[in-house]
Amino acid sequence: MTYRNSTPIRPPLPVGLRRFVARLPVLLFRVGLGRVFGQRLLLLHHTGRMSGQSRQVILEVVAYDPAHGTWIVASGFGPKAAWYQNLRRQPQAVVQIGNRRYTVTAQFLPPEEGGAIMARYAPRHPRTARRLCAFMGFSVDGSERSFREVGQSVPFVRLAPTTAQSLP
Template identity: 65%
Template sequence: MAYDTPVHRPQRPTGWRRLIARSPLLLFRAGLGWVFGGRLLLLHHTGRLTGLDRRVVLEVVAHGPDGDSWIIASGFGPGADWFRNLRARPKTVVQVGTRHHAVTAHFLTPEEGAGIMARYAPRHPRLARRLCAYMGVPVDGGEASFREAGRAIPFVRLDAHTGPRPR
């Protein structure tokens, strides 16, 4: 899937910034995921080359109507490891708070992403502007500019399902 607007792909954090970025993972591992109140989730994904279990903490951009799905964005674009790993194996497990859910990843179109970003920006204006600046997408604060940014940012919907958890 191609994205309409070419954007700057940010570099991964290193040093003390990486430590800060990874600190929510330590809280999830310590059983303290509840402190994020559903704003963050822990995504388990399988390395497409190594087959090893990987984990990353991501912000929940939107929730499904029944609380059985979560929409997340790839701030590092479609080249992010977790994004590529989910493309290879879309069935996985997420942890929200202290609960684990078996989910299937569905990759949203740029037009769906535009709508999601247009709804997200008024609720979280600072974070929306920061994400856009981080990705090098200019925004003027209007809905049209956030829609354009949403076309450039890859979004994934994680739908919970019943049955055995994937490995």
């Protein structure tokens, strides 16, 4: 795996029209249209680490384990992403899939597990995996090894239900 420079370039946070477009799915979830995203996106309700106020962010589901009812998400903006830091401070949160809500606890995965997850994700979604890697500043050659190395550099979080709930 090679980087554009010597280290991965973290993408800039969207502003203006790009931020509005990026936040549009949140509005769709709020008006009850979250089901249009199926199981691919979730809305994470979490608590701001500084303000203590409720925050929301849309995240792509990298993997779902129906046996345990857990979702795995990645922080494309790295460990400095606000939602990631907020979960580090307060790991209890709520996820919304479609129109259903689940109380979850965030579990932060080690780099080796992140590498394995990315190596499994890339063959299932090859174009998306390449675009995500490019967006995050990584250059991959399409091999399992290169995606595994990217996965070891990206923070992954498992969102596990805190109580027995009826899961999708």
